[in-house]
Amino acid sequence: MNDTLLSIENLRVGYATSGTEEEQWAVDNVSLILQPGERMGLVGESGCGKSTLGRAAMRLLPASTRIEGRVMFQGRSVFEMTSEQLRRFRGEAVALIFQDPMTRLDPLMTIGNHCLETLKAHSSQLSNLQAKEKAIATLQKVNIPPERWSQYPHEFSGGMRQRVAIALALLLNPKLIVADEPTTSLDVTVSAQILQELTRLCAEENMGLLLISHDLAMVAEYCDRIGVMFQGKMVETGLSKEVFRNPQHEYTRSLLKAALHIQSFSDDEDADITEQLSSSLKEKTSNVTPLLTIKELKQHYTIEPNFIERIFKGQGQTIKAVDGIDLELYQGEILGLVGESGCGKSTLSRTILQLIRPTGGKVEFLGKELTNLSRQQVRSERRQMQMIFQDPHACLNPTMTVGQNIADPLIIHHIANAGTAKEQVLWMLDKVGLNPSEMYYQRYPSDLSGGQQQRVAIARALITRPKLVICDEPVSMLDASVQSQVLDLMLELKAEFELTYLFITHDLWLARFLCDRIAVMNGGKIVELGATQKIFSNPQHPYTKTLLAAAPLLARA
Numbered sequence: 001m002n003d004t005l006l007s008i009e010n011l012r013v014g015y016a017t018s019g020t021e022e023e024q025w026a027v028d029n030v031s032l033i034l035q036p037g038e039r040m041g042l043v044g045e046s047g048c049g050k051s052t053l054g055r056a057a058m059r060l061l062p063a064s065t066r067i068e069g070r071v072m073f074q075g076r077s078v079f080e081m082t083s084e085q086l087r088r089f090r091g092e093a094v095a096l097i098f099q100d101p102m103t104r105l106d107p108l109m110t111i112g113n114h115c116l117e118t119l120k121a122h123s124s125q126l127s128n129l130q131a132k133e134k135a136i137a138t139l140q141k142v143n144i145p146p147e148r149w150s151q152y153p154h155e156f157s158g159g160m161r162q163r164v165a166i167a168l169a170l171l172l173n174p175k176l177i178v179a180d181e182p183t184t185s186l187d188v189t190v191s192a193q194i195l196q197e198l199t200r201l202c203a204e205e206n207m208g209l210l211l212i213s214h215d216l217a218m219v220a221e222y223c224d225r226i227g228v229m230f231q232g233k234m235v236e237t238g239l240s241k242e243v244f245r246n247p248q249h250e251y252t253r254s255l256l257k258a259a260l261h262i263q264s265f266s267d268d269e270d271a272d273i274t275e276q277l278s279s280s281l282k283e284k285t286s287n288v289t290p291l292l293t294i295k296e297l298k299q300h301y302t303i304e305p306n307f308i309e310r311i312f313k314g315q316g317q318t319i320k321a322v323d324g325i326d327l328e329l330y331q332g333e334i335l336g337l338v339g340e341s342g343c344g345k346s347t348l349s350r351t352i353l354q355l356i357r358p359t360g361g362k363v364e365f366l367g368k369e370l371t372n373l374s375r376q377q378v379r380s381e382r383r384q385m386q387m388i389f390q391d392p393h394a395c396l397n398p399t400m401t402v403g404q405n406i407a408d409p410l411i412i413h414h415i416a417n418a419g420t421a422k423e424q425v426l427w428m429l430d431k432v433g434l435n436p437s438e439m440y441y442q443r444y445p446s447d448l449s450g451g452q453q454q455r456v457a458i459a460r461a462l463i464t465r466p467k468l469v470i471c472d473e474p475v476s477m478l479d480a481s482v483q484s485q486v487l488d489l490m491l492e493l494k495a496e497f498e499l500t501y502l503f504i505t506h507d508l509w510l511a512r513f514l515c516d517r518i519a520v521m522n523g524g525k526i527v528e529l530g531a532t533q534k535i536f537s538n539p540q541h542p543y544t545k546t547l548l549a550a551a552p553l554l555a556r557a
Contacts, residue, residue, distance in 0.1 A: 004072070005176055005208045006034040006057065011069035013049070013056050026052045028232035029069075034176070037202050039209040041219030041240065043255065044229035045479045046450040050212045051099075053229070054178045057210075058094055059086060073176070092122050095169035099181035099477070100391070101161035104168065105153040111164055112149040115139070118171050138167045141197055143190060147317065158390065159186045159341020159506070166194055170201070176208040183218065184476050186341050188508060192550040195222045214479030216259045217509075217552035220244050228252045258484040262513045289367070291468060291500055292329040292352070297322055297361035299344070299351050299524075321347040323524035324361070329468070334494070334501040336515030336532065338508060338547065344524040345504045349470045352502075353385055354378045366467070383413045386461040390473035392453035396445040396460070402429075403441035406460045413464055428459045431496075433489060451482035458490065462497060470502045475510070487514060508551040512536055520544045 013027040027049040034040055042050050055061050057071050059078055071078040073093065081089060090096070098104050105114060115135035119126055126134070136146050142163040153161055162182065169177055177198065183191035199222055201207050213219050219226055219240065226243050228236040228251065236249040247253045299322035321344045329335050337345050351358050354370050363370045365385065370378060386409075389395040396405050406428060407421035416424060422441070429437035432455040445453055454474060461469055471490070475483045491514070494501060505511050511518055511532065518535045520528040520543065528541040539545045 003035070004033055005036045005038070005074060006032075006210070007070070007072040008032050008053070008057060009070040009072070011053065011056060011071065012067070013052050013061065014066040015062075015064075025232050027056065030229075030232075030234045031069075032227055032234065032237070034208045034210060036175070036206040036208055038225065039199065039202055039211065039223045041223035041226045042210060042212045042229060043214060043216060043219055043226060043479075044251075045255075045481055046214070048229040049232040050229055051180050054096065054180055054210060054212055058090055058096055058178065060090075060096070088122070091118070091172050091174065093174060094176045094178060095172065095174040097166055097169045097177065097179040097182040099184055101158070101165040102153065104165045105161060107153055110150050110152055111139070111144070111156075114164065114168060115171060118168055122172050135167075135171065138171050139164070141170065142167045142194055157342045157346060159190065162186055162341070163190065163194070170197075173205060174207065175205075176210065178210045178212070180212045181214070181477070182211070183213075183215070186506065188506060188547055188550040188552070189340055191218065191506075192552075198222075214483070215552070216244070216255060216480055221552045228255070255480050259480040261484050262480075262487070262509055288330055290328040290364075291331045291366065292327075292502075293362075293364040294325055294327040294352065295362040295364075297325045297327075297348070297351060297363065298359040299347050299356065300359040320524045322351060322358070325524075325526055327519060327526065327529075329500060329502060331467070331500055332498065333516045334503055334514055336511035336518040337502060337504045337521060338506065338511050338518060339521035340547075341506065343521045345521055346472055348521070349387065349472055349502065349504060352470065353382060353387060380413075383409075383415075383464045384466050385468045385470070386464060386466040388454075388457055388461050388469060388471045388474045390476055392450070392457040393445060395457055396453065398445055400444075401441065402434075402443050402445065402448070402456050405445065405456060406463055409460060409464050415464060424463065425459075428463050431462075431493065432456075432459045433485075434459070449482075451478055451486060454478065454486055455489070458486075458493070462493060462499075465497065466499070468500050468502065470504070472504045473506070474503075476505070476507065483510075490514075508536075508547060520547065 009031050011027055011030045012025050014025050030053060032040070042053065044050050052061070056067060057078065061067070067079070073089070078089070112132070112135065116131050119131040119135060136149065140146070144160065144163055144167065156164065163186070166182060183194060186194070195218065198209055202209050211219060211223055223240050225238065226240045227234050228249065230251040236243060236247065236252045243252065244256065247256055298320070301319045301321060302317070325348065337348070339345055350356050352363055354363070358371060365381065368381065370381060373381065403422065403425050406425045407418070410416040410421045410424060411418065426437040426441060429440050434440040434452065434455055445456065448456065475486050478486060493499065503511070503515055515532050517530065518532050519526050520535070520541065522543045528535065528539065528544045535544065536548065539548055
């Protein structure tokens with residue numbers, strides 16, 4: 001046992017409940033052992049206790065939490081550590097990578113200062129120059145160039161912020177990393193690079209990795225062992241290859257079935273239907289006016305130089321987030337937009353909606369040139385264009401009930417008043433599978449699971465009966481089983497409401513499952529565009545080939 005890195009024995013975690021409600025164990029009698037250099041994946045649906053287990057192991061839960069059992073790190077009890085011992089334990093011995101990087105980053109500090117603060121707090125013997133050199137080297141490991149040292153978190157995309165959070169975890173060379181959905185907002189190439197880097201460090205530094213994830217293919221590819229959690233219990237553990245090859249528990253089998261459902265195309269099917277799709281797309285688009293037309297669209301930003309840079313370099317650096325894009329989207333199709341984090345996907349979507357005005361180019365929607373419209377006119381047009389965001393919790397007002405959140409667009413666009421909106425909202429709640437609708441109408445977003453929150457976000461987007469829905473990573477934070485349910489729901493709603501989707505994702509298998517065409521974006525440009533199966537069976541651009549090679553496939557894991 002002395003050689004064991006982390007030992008969790010009969011751990012039970014219960015959160016304080018109000019009134020006379022019976023206490024529920026969020027983690028119920030879970031035990032696991034992690035050896036130095038070992039990589040273990042922890043999978044299960046949202047709310048099953050995965051994140052609670054990781055936070056309990058680092059004593060990061062509220063003081064009111066009821067905890068039973070033991071957590072031992074290298075033979076020492078974590079629950080018996082003093083405040084000073086805990087401070088050094090967190091960071092130097094164990095580092096936690098959160099799913100949402102903004103919970104780790106201070107919006108008032110530059111990225112560089114984040115790194116320096118972390119290093120100085122634990123390695124005070126380093127000079128400022130030594131600390132900066134080490135920080136820059138670590139940032140470069142996760143593909144963050146030195147010139148972004150002086151920028152703030154809000155100037156980074158979601159994926160870029162996650163890279164910063166991972167770099168901060170790696171700065172102190174910990175013995176164990178607890179990674180809670182660390183690559184949720186990252187594209188496949190960066191995910192692969194980061195996990196390969198973590199894997200290398202595990203081998204070279206004898207560092208352990210507890211990877212909490214809903215991405216079964218990623219866990220299968222990068223973890224030695226796997227633990228499957230369901231309703232607070234560990235229902236199955238074993239070597240990853242053995243568990244995926246021959247799952248014993250019914251819940252494990254259901255997770256695998258849901259994940260394989262999304263990766264369900266075979267090479268033969270690809271070859272058979274590529275020609276059919278290519279010809280049908282040409283036929284569909286040849287005589288039809290596009291719903292959305294983008295011409296030479298540009299969105300450029302200038303990073304203002306500091307005083308020293310102004311003296312030596314003069315003008316600030318220009319970032320071409322969207323750089324001369326031409327794109328057409330046709331009624332009833334699903335166009336997938338894929339590419340690495342920071343390539344401009346989300347910026348493009350916000351420019352289409354005129355949430356940010358373009359530097360140049362045109363956006364035509366239903367025959368209207370949006371870039372020439374006033375703010376009031378654009379707001380009116382947005383009734384026909386709605387957006388589903390990556391994080392439903394962030395886009396729903398926590399102080400409003402589910403019913404109020406969904407009714408809000410009806411009131412904003414003067415489609416209904418507070419009195420008449422309820423009937424429409426209840427009808428839409430039924431449509432998105434939140435039954436009984438009266439019960440969900442009264443609840444608050446915080447009362448719902450991630451999958452339920454995303455259904456509310458979908459209902460909110462569809463309540464104005466839009467023609468175009470821009471979906472920005474709408475299922476990336478959901479586990480495989482819930483992801484599959486939400487995708488099937490989106491397809492059903494598309495057919496019923498005659499919707500058109502612009503589907504932004506970094507998950508290539510998801511894009512293949514859902515989309516008619518795919519546009520591959522890199523460095524602010526569309527580098528390849530074509531029928532989905534053609535992109536997968538015969539990619540032309542080197543970047544597309546790199547993306548496909550990096551995407552983890554469960555069937556080959």
